[in-house]
Amino acid sequence: MSLTPSEDRNVFLKIISHAKEYGFVFPSSEIYDGLAAVYDYGEYGVELKNNIKQLWWKTMVHLNENIVGLDAAIFMHPLTWKASGHIDGFSDPMIDNKDSKKRYRVDHLLEAKADELIEAGKNTDAEILLQTMNQLLAKEDFVTLKTLLETEKIVCQVSKTANWTEIRQFNLMFSTEVGAVAEEANKIYLRPETAQGIFVNFLNVQKSGRMKIPFGIAQIGKAFRNEIVARQFIFRMREFEQMEMQFFVRPGTEMEWYNKWKETRIKWHKALGFPSNKLKFHDHEKLAHYANAAVDIEYEFPFGFKEIEGIHSRTDFDLKNHQALSGKKQQYFDPEINQNYIPYVVETSVGADRTFLAVMCNSYQEETTQQVIKAEDGTEKSETKTRIFLKLHPCLAPIKVAIFPLVKKDGLPEKAKEIMELLKYDFNVIYEERDSVGKRYTRQDLIGTPFCVTVDYETLTDQAVTIRDRDTTEQKRVPISSLYSLISDAVSFKRIFEQL
RNA sequence: GCGGAAGUAGCUCAGCUGGUAGAGCGAUAGCCUUCCAAGCUAUAGGUCGCGGGUUCGAAUCUCGUCUUCCGCUCCA
Numbered sequence: 001m002s003l004t005p006s007e008d009r010n011v012f013l014k015i016i017s018h019a020k021e022y023g024f025v026f027p028s029s030e031i032y033d034g035l036a037a038v039y040d041y042g043e044y045g046v047e048l049k050n051n052i053k054q055l056w057w058k059t060m061v062h063l064n065e066n067i068v069g070l071d072a073a074i075f076m077h078p079l080t081w082k083a084s085g086h087i088d089g090f091s092d093p094m095i096d097n098k099d100s101k102k103r104y105r106v107d108h109l110l111e112a113k114a115d116e117l118i119e120a121g122k123n124t125d126a127e128i129l130l131q132t133m134n135q136l137l138a139k140e141d142f143v144t145l146k147t148l149l150e151t152e153k154i155v156c157q158v159s160k161t162a163n164w165t166e167i168r169q170f171n172l173m174f175s176t177e178v179g180a181v182a183e184e185a186n187k188i189y190l191r192p193e194t195a196q197g198i199f200v201n202f203l204n205v206q207k208s209g210r211m212k213i214p215f216g217i218a219q220i221g222k223a224f225r226n227e228i229v230a231r232q233f234i235f236r237m238r239e240f241e242q243m244e245m246q247f248f249v250r251p252g253t254e255m256e257w258y259n260k261w262k263e264t265r266i267k268w269h270k271a272l273g274f275p276s277n278k279l280k281f282h283d284h285e286k287l288a289h290y291a292n293a294a295v296d297i298e299y300e301f302p303f304g305f306k307e308i309e310g311i312h313s314r315t316d317f318d319l320k321n322h323q324a325l326s327g328k329k330q331q332y333f334d335p336e337i338n339q340n341y342i343p344y345v346v347e348t349s350v351g352a353d354r355t356f357l358a359v360m361c362n363s364y365q366e367e368t369t370q371q372v373i374k375a376e377d378g379t380e381k382s383e384t385k386t387r388i389f390l391k392l393h394p395c396l397a398p399i400k401v402a403i404f405p406l407v408k409k410d411g412l413p414e415k416a417k418e419i420m421e422l423l424k425y426d427f428n429v430i431y432e433e434r435d436s437v438g439k440r441y442t443r444q445d446l447i448g449t450p451f452c453v454t455v456d457y458e459t460l461t462d463q464a465v466t467i468r469d470r471d472t473t474e475q476k477r478v479p480i481s482s483l484y485s486l487i488s489d490a491v492s493f494k495r496i497f498e499q500l
Numbered sequence: 501g502c503g504g505a506a507g508u509a510g511c512u513c514a515g516c517u518g519g520u521a522g523a524g525c526g527a528u529a530g531c532c533u534u535c536c537a538a539g540c541u542a543u544a545g546g547u548c549g550c551g552g553g554u555u556c557g558a559a560u561c562u563c564g565u566c567u568u569c570c571g572c573u574c575c576a
Contacts, residue, residue, distance in 0.1 A: 009570090013569090017511080020510095020511095021510075021511065021526095027568085032567095033549070033550090033566065033567045033568085034567065034568070036567085036568085084576095085576090086576085094501095094573080094574075096501060096502080096573080104573070104574095105573085105574070165501080172575085172576090192576085193576075225575085225576090231569090231570090236575090284576095287576095291576085294576090310576080312576085349576095385537095387536090387537095404535090406533090406534060406535065407532095407533060407534070408533090409533095434528095435537080436533075436535085436536080436537075436538095436539095437533095437534090437535050437536070438535070438536035438537055438538095439536080439537045439538095440535095440536085440537090441535080441536045441537080442536070442537045443537080445536090445537095452536095454535065456534060456535080457534065458534095466535075468535085468536085473536065475535075475536095
């Protein structure tokens with residue numbers, strides 16, 4: 001059954017407040033009224049996110065003999081971003097029309113005008129216009145650029161007026177200064193993607209790891225982008241974390257690998273528990289400057305199908321540019337064909353925060369049941385009860401097992417703590433003795449703990465406990481000695497790997 | 501940046517036509533309790549987003565401002 005848009009919106013709002021209420025995600029700097037599009041992960045959020053990252057790392061690096069890891073710095077030499085195209089390709093000047101309130105990219109307006117000129121047969125005029133535009137863009141001469149808009153009589157499509165604001169620059173990258181003395185400081189950027197750290201280390205890793213093509217380098221790390229609109233909670237943030245793998249292949253074989261990684265990666269998402277009908281591929285029609293094929297894996301969030309992973313055939317664009325700019329050969333000698341070449345690259349890049357959000361959305365469950373309540377005077381009435389729980393895959397759950405003494409006396413707490421001692425070195429365990437046991441079960445449901453172990457009076461004589469399943473709320477009585485393997489089996493990453 | 505909505509306790513909200521803040525849930529401490537948030541007692545927690553104005557007196561009226569959410573522009 002599908003929900004209406006407003007119901008979806010409601011569910012999403014509930015997930016956001018659930019995430020805050022139960023320590024998964026907090027708005028950044030909240031005591032100072034917050035910082036837009038930045039979020040912090042709370043005590044359970046950090047566990048869940050770490051589990052997602054670990055699972056990805058094991059899947060990519062440990063399960064593939066020809067993929068190794070890397071942890072490159074966030075700061076990189078400024079020329080890196082020249083080579084990657086981020087400096088020239090992503091500093092777009094924008095302008096608003098004061099009447100229609102519409103915002104445009106200045107280059108788009110001028111390009112449209114050039115197209116008009118070509119249609120009118122004035123090819124030379126169009127060429128001159130574009131040339132002038134590119135020169136002004138390169139010089140960042142926005143004043144003259146605005147004059148150009150005016151002399152070309154460019155109007156807004158909606159208001160049909162030329163009542164423009166000043167031109168403003170949109171900067172994708174965050175900059176900062178390296179150098180303790182202000183005058184000697186150099187402007188550098190916080191990386192807008194992790195990929196470049198891999199590319200500039202391509203030869204280091206290839207040589208020290210004696211890697212043979214095809215091989216991959218994987219990295220998990222933060223990246224920073226000045227998004228124009230930051231919306232949808234942690235879906236689009238200024239500071240975010242990517243899990244990337246760059247796979248270096250022989251030129252000409254890139255499409256084979258592209259298709260292979262497409263299939264491999266969507267399988268991973270399915271194994272995480274995302275249902276097939278909530279996942280789909282979305283091919284890019286307009287390709288980025290570096291790619292010859294690109295596809296997104298999209299998950300159906302409450303606000304629609306949105307990208308969680310991108311798979312790109314990046315050709316030799318990056319390595320070629322780094323070779324040109326650094327003057328250092330970025331080549332590989334392939335003994336099989338006795339040739340030197342710049343490898344082609346197939347990239348898989350999945351957002352850690354987006355996967356986190358998809359996992360939250362996918363696991364948030366509201367279960368409504370009717371319960372008959374007997375009042376003191378003997379009358380009965382039916383009441384609707386809602387049970388909220390996070391149906392997280394046990395291997396991702398922040399807390400694996402909660403241990404409760406049924407009551408807080410008669411040696412039950414001591415016994416429960418003994419069991420905790422038995423498990424805490426291998427699993428993230430929580431102990432609780434406060435409130436009724438029912439309340440404790442509920443609290444664990446809300447953070448997605450798959451198992452609750454309760455010590456009762458019989459435990460003291462039969463060395464057995466009840467273990468309660470989060471999804472069914474059913475209880476089984478099991479010997480204490482069997483707990484370790486029972487939990488270990490359920491929370492192991494193997495449960496994911498065996499589906500790949 | 502523009503347009504719309506909203507800001508009172510950790511959460512959900514009440515506070516009518518102005519008289520220096522309340523409830524429920526939650527939290528904490530204790531009591532009670534043999535299994536699914538529902539017993540008892542006590543405690544903590546808010547300069548009502550912020551600033552100015554009107555007034556003897558502002559959470560309440562007014563102006564401004566900030567922040568968040570929704571829509572538009574952009575998105576590797």
